[in-house]
Amino acid sequence: MTMKFPNSPLVLLILSILSSLSVSWATSEPVPINGFLQCLPKQFHSGHPIFEAVYTPQNTSFQSILMARLKNRRFSSPTTPKPLAIVAAKHESHVQATIVCAKQHGLQIRIRSGGHDYEGLSYVSHVPFVVLDMFHLQSVNVSVKDESAWVESGATLGKIYHKIAQKSKVHGFPAGVGPTVGAGGHFSGGGYGNLMRKYGLSIDNIVDAKLVDANGRILDRKSMGEDIFWAINGGGGASFGVILSWKLKLVRVPEKVTVFNVTRTLEQGVTDVLYKWQFVAPVLPKDLFLRARPEIENNTEGKKIAEVSFIGQFLGQTRELLPLMNESFPELRLRREDCHEVSWFESVVFWAELPLGTPRSIYLNLKNKPIPFFKAKSDYVKKPIPKKVIEYMFKAMLEIGNIWMEWNPHGGRMSEISASATPSPHRAGNLYSIQYYTSWFQDEGIEATNRYIHLTRKLHEKMTPFVSRNPREAFQNYRDLDIGANVYNQSNLLTARVYGSKYFKGNFERLVRVKTMVDPHNFFKHEQSIPPI
Ligand SMILES: Cc1cc2nc3c(=O)[nH]c(=O)nc-3n(C[C@H](O)[C@H](O)[C@H](O)COP(=O)(O)OP(=O)(O)OC[C@H]3O[C@@H](n4cnc5c(N)ncnc54)[C@H](O)[C@@H]3O)c2cc1C
Ligand SMILES: *[C@@H]1O[C@H](CO)[C@@H](O)[C@H](O)[C@H]1NC(C)=O
Ligand SMILES: *[C@@H]1O[C@H](CO)[C@@H](O)[C@H](O)[C@H]1NC(C)=O
Ligand SMILES: *[C@@H]1O[C@H](CO)[C@@H](O)[C@H](O)[C@H]1NC(C)=O
Ligand SMILES: *[C@@H]1O[C@H](CO)[C@@H](O)[C@H](O)[C@H]1NC(C)=O
Numbered sequence: 300m301t302m303k304f305p306n307s308p309l310v311l312l313i314l315s316i317l318s319s320l321s322v323s324w325a326t327s328e329p330v331p332i333n334g335f336l337q338c339l340p341k342q343f344h345s346g347h348p349i350f351e352a353v354y355t356p357q358n359t360s361f362q363s364i365l366m367a368r369l370k371n372r373r374f375s376s377p378t379t380p381k382p383l384a385i386v387a388a389k390h391e392s393h394v395q396a397t398i399v400c401a402k403q404h405g406l407q408i409r410i411r412s413g414g415h416d417y418e419g420l421s422y423v424s425h426v427p428f429v430v431l432d433m434f435h436l437q438s439v440n441v442s443v444k445d446e447s448a449w450v451e452s453g454a455t456l457g458k459i460y461h462k463i464a465q466k467s468k469v470h471g472f473p474a475g476v477g478p479t480v481g482a483g484g485h486f487s488g489g490g491y492g493n494l495m496r497k498y499g500l501s502i503d504n505i506v507d508a509k510l511v512d513a514n515g516r517i518l519d520r521k522s523m524g525e526d527i528f529w530a531i532n533g534g535g536g537a538s539f540g541v542i543l544s545w546k547l548k549l550v551r552v553p554e555k556v557t558v559f560n561v562t563r564t565l566e567q568g569v570t571d572v573l574y575k576w577q578f579v580a581p582v583l584p585k586d587l588f589l590r591a592r593p594e595i596e597n598n599t600e601g602k603k604i605a606e607v608s609f610i611g612q613f614l615g616q617t618r619e620l621l622p623l624m625n626e627s628f629p630e631l632r633l634r635r636e637d638c639h640e641v642s643w644f645e646s647v648v649f650w651a652e653l654p655l656g657t658p659r660s661i662y663l664n665l666k667n668k669p670i671p672f673f674k675a676k677s678d679y680v681k682k683p684i685p686k687k688v689i690e691y692m693f694k695a696m697l698e699i700g701n702i703w704m705e706w707n708p709h710g711g712r713m714s715e716i717s718a719s720a721t722p723s724p725h726r727a728g729n730l731y732s733i734q735y736y737t738s739w740f741q742d743e744g745i746e747a748t749n750r751y752i753h754l755t756r757k758l759h760e761k762m763t764p765f766v767s768r769n770p771r772e773a774f775q776n777y778r779d780l781d782i783g784a785n786v787y788n789q790s791n792l793l794t795a796r797v798y799g800s801k802y803f804k805g806n807f808e809r810l811v812r813v814k815t816m817v818d819p820h821n822f823f824k825h826e827q828s829i830p831p832i
């Protein structure tokens with residue numbers, strides 16, 4: 300049975316009771332937080348005293364540390380349950396101590412690297428918990444000679460791209476476009492971006508990792524074994540342990556790549572262009588990634604209009620790209636003046652929606668961007684969506700107002716990798732994936748939140764006949780608790796199979812076997828984790 304979460308009034312009621320309970324836990328004392336705090340300095344002596352890393356609500360910077368990597372304001376309200384402590388690890392021994400002491404004192408931990416979890420699972424729990432924050436652990440060591448890089452989980456994608464580009468003009472790494480996204484969550488959840496048709500997902504290019512397990516042991520690929528290594532590369536790190544660092548295999552990129560962003564409105568006939576895109580984008584040469592981004596914008600008179608931006612990246616030059624586009628997608632009418640030949644790093648800046656020529660210092664310091672309230676969902680599409688449905692979709696988007704979508708073409712390398720090579724099963728047979736993303740910036744109250752969430756769910760619901768089914772697949776990095784979730788401290792295998800089959804299809808059963816082996820007592824858990832048998 301699918302559990303709608305937190306759709307049903309009953310679940311909402313239970314959750315609100317639980318939140319008020321855990322808030323009071325934070326102040327009274329049935330909870331063993333003191334035991335936990337006293338335990339920490341007794342573990343793993345390393346010359347790095349742990350008190351410099353531990354924040355409780357009594358420390359003045361507790362709140363600012365908690366908020367610094369919170370990326371969805373839906374989880375920043377006064378009623379959102381707060382951790383009893385934050386350990387902002389400065390050394391791997393702090394990670395080990397946190398695990399050992401939390402286990403000893405019956406506390407749950409939530410692991411946070413970049414904090415982009417769509418449902419806030421890296422910093423919110425409905426049972427007494429501590430946050431293990433990884434942001435201090437963010438070194439990035441690039442070896443051009445070995446064409447590889449070791450990166451710690453707290454490093455952001457922006458920093459990783461910057462460090463690679465500092466060392467080489469002809470290397471890159473296939474991962475997402477959000478510069479502030481953390482390596483820890485992104486890689487353990489799959490990781491995709493504009494190099495995926497050429498090189499696959501991030502996890503298809505990760506060759507080693509360091510993990511702290513539920514006993515506080517540090518393991519690398521060799522000592523953890525292939526099953527665990529397979530599981531943490533796409534199966535969600537937070538079910539298996541804490542990943543300290545990853546070894547990336549760099550990929551080759553040309554010194555100049557071509558990027559473009561052309562936008563067509565509904566009035567300009569974008570429905571036909573988008574319809575045709577479905578047949579073209581997934582079968583273009585691997586060197587060309589062409590995203591379609593349906594969105595609602597205000598026109599100059601302040602009226603809401605529907606449009607689609609076609610954002611492209613070609614691993615080559617404009618003079619090769621234009622005839623290719625003219626032949627395969629003349630409806631887009633791509634012109635020379637739309638195309639920009641830039642270094643791979645400049646393309647990264649472009650994809651972050653910053654103007655070409657933005658200085659690195661600004662790109663690397665995006666802290667002042669306003670943080671939205673948002674709700675997102677995902678889909679996979681296996682056969683082209685009819686024009687009538689696209690027309691409906693634009694109507695629904697206009698009704699929501701604050702929504703954009705991303706249609707990300709598959710094909711190319713993505714179709715060559717077997718569905719069981721990694722936990723991420725969405726490979727051959729998919730034309731593209733969809734992300735639905737509704738966001739708002741003003742705190743418009745619970746009613747507005749409910750309305751936006753309701754309308755987003757309704758659009759998703761209406762798309763049911765036209766997207767993947769049995770199961771209706773979803774992308775784990777676009778976490779969505781609507782597709783099934785274990786509430787409170789439960790870890791029910793039947794419920795887990797509901798969301799697990801959507802994220803992982805047949806790989807779910809292997810993930811359960813690995814979990815049973817590495818964490819049989821289920822220390823590492825959250826609403827959508829993998830339970831042991
Ligand atoms: C603005 C924005 C842009 C995005 N762009 C893309 C994109 O282009 N492509 C894409 O694929 N995704 C994208 N995402 C989704 C993103 O990849 C996921 O939200 C990802 O999980 C975030 O990782 P994080 O470390 O920042 O998040 P966190 O919230 O810190 O972590 C996410 C999950 O991973 C777990 N986790 C984090 N660190 C560790 C660790 N060290 N060990 C074990 N478990 C850990 C957490 O407990 C949580 O369950 C984007 C998200 C946002 C908000
Ligand atoms: C938080 O406060 C405690 C008690 O005063 C102190 O020992 C600890 O060092 C503080 N934490 C940080 C990170 O400064
Ligand atoms: C990078 O190198 C520094 C210095 O040798 C080291 O301290 C750090 O742990 C390395 N980082 C990774 C992720 O290997
Ligand atoms: C459009 O205008 C409305 C108010 O008129 C505003 O709330 C909204 O943020 C604007 N949207 C965009 C995409 O600029
Ligand atoms: C585009 O293709 C058409 C027909 O194949 C051809 O006539 C035209 O010259 C081409 N235009 C460009 C700019 O290449």
Ligand SMILES: *[C@@H]1O[C@H](CO)[C@@H](O)[C@H](O)[C@H]1NC(C)=O
Binds near residue numbers: 608610
């Ligand atoms: C593409 O253009 C649209 C419409 O102007 C804009 O909203 C979007 O930010 C642009 N995207 C990129 C990657 O430049």
Ligand SMILES: *[C@@H]1O[C@H](CO)[C@@H](O)[C@H](O)[C@H]1NC(C)=O
Binds near residue numbers: 788789
């Ligand atoms: C879940 O929480 C309840 C209530 O606090 C407790 O009785 C139960 O033992 C917990 N179960 C697990 C598996 O932790």
